[in-house]
Amino acid sequence: MSLLSVRDLQVTYASRAGPVRAVDGMDLDVPAASITGLVGESGCGKSTLGRALMGVLPESGRITGGQVMFEGQDLVRLSASAQRAMRWRRMSFIPQTAMNALDPVQRLRTQMFEVLQERGGVSRRDAQQRSAALFTMVGLDPQRLADYPHQFSGGMRQRASIALALALSPSLVIADEPVTALDVIVQRQVLDVLRDLQARLNLAMILVTHDMAVVAYACDRVAVMYAGRIVESGPVAAVLERPLHPYTMGLTHAFPDVHGGEDVLVPIEGAPPSLLNPPPGCRFAPRCPFAEPACHASSPPLRSGASDHQVACWRAGDADVLRQLAAKPATWAGA
């Protein structure tokens, strides 16, 4: 049973050149008590999705269709005040740059108290105890609640913004590129904090990232996004070891492994399509070495390929053969 279930979601930005559908017909299921990675390149709509779920889209963006079922309610049809009430309490957000979550002129204690007392209705006494407990939980010394954000390193700030996100015990946390701005050692430590908290608190988490290695390290499930849609989703092991979509296959050969093994990396030539005027068929077709006429004509739906493993590709039936071809550089050179 999914905690969050997104169906045919559309999010549109107004732009001078016309409406841009950043999320265009997206289906996603997030099970309770697990980490779902949402992976894709810049502009694929992964951050927009996170913001739409949280009700914090920028001025020019709005949800223009679809359904988001969360704990029995459709968030799309919820009033603004009902959505505000849900934010922090049932669902919370960790942004990429912790400075965006933290107020630079307020002590961390003041910011914690604000969330706990004003939004959570917790008494001052309990807020004091809870703040200290939250800091301890994310590996920060509770004495540091007296500090201002600028007195913290990048990693400590990200821990503080995690503590803030967990203050009112939400069931779902959306983390948007939470470790991208951090150095590799701090990155790993923050991922370990997230994994540990997820397990201890039975949280559901959506981890938005561009990095397949971060997904492999920290997530249970993964949804791969391309040009506003999910093209593949399933358990991490299945998607990494037996990818069904040519884009996912390409990604697995496109970046180096620290322990080596690859002779040569294989780039995916070209660039994602403009969302102002996307191609009519499969959006990956213009870059796909396996595209057939049907792929350019109509867009494939997200369907179950194997048990619990979905893919949106007209050639999914040939995936075993395509996967072998995708490992060869020559396959991608001519696309």
Place this chain on the structure above:
Amino acid sequence: MSVLLQATGLTKSFRMRGRDVHAVADVSLTVAAGAALGIVGESGCGKTTTARMLLRLEDPTAGRILYEGADITDLHGRALLPFRARAQLVFQNPFDALNPRFSIRQSLVEPLRNFGIPAGAHAAHIEAVMQRVRLMPAAAWLDRRPHELSGGQLQRVVLARALIAGPRLIVADEPVSMLDVSVRAGILNLLREARDSLGLAAIYISHDLALIRYVCERTMVMYLGRVVEEGPTAALIATPAHPYTAALVAAVPVARVEQNRAALPIRGSLSDAPLAGPGCAFRTRCPYAMPRCETETLALRDVAPGRRAACHLVGVAS
């Protein structure tokens, strides 16, 4: 192989609260013609400052830099021009490396003019370099402006600009970190090709050991301004000698389900580290620190042929 660039005892220090703090301390390195060296470390380790000193974009507080055997440490202005044509920086962020009002052609002509290449030869240089970075046919790209190009295409132009005057060395500081994953490989492959076909030497600066492994056969690891380990990249990753290198390697995630999820062999955070004074700068975070690590500043010493590390735990008969 002949030595192209050599630095000895490079140091950059500044005064803070009445004492000298080293941003870079006593870094020595050699780059042979056609070889690629990686400098890896976290923010604040001094890798970017080291690169800027090597390119003579920043003056060292101490140390010497030799290019093809000639000391260039004290050269300035016009006297540096021949070196500038031979050693080029590849910018990290392609989105602000090019003048937005210049066409691609103008961006490529500028270095040719700066380095005194006769106007009659410009077209041939431009055609050749555009072919090298795979922006073909060149005519289709040269009159465009930066905003009409994607990040990957812009980075190809940035690379073309660095290569057009025929350098012997390029220094690339995080050359693909601003690019999407699917196009990074294309740029890395171009850099490898440029090296193979032009015999170009390269210094890559990155926090990403996986990237460094793909493009560099030798690597230096820096921590708080000092080199803590150097050696062949594959060996350094497979069997790290310095405890900091071990933590750095263990921290890199891989895109495989089976991977090391054990707690990192490192304590505390960078902010606990001593800023000055004797002893190993890593001792406050090192799981193996001993009393002598507080008092003795250790130089790099041999671990194995071609491998050196600055740690009491290595280089002694085991």
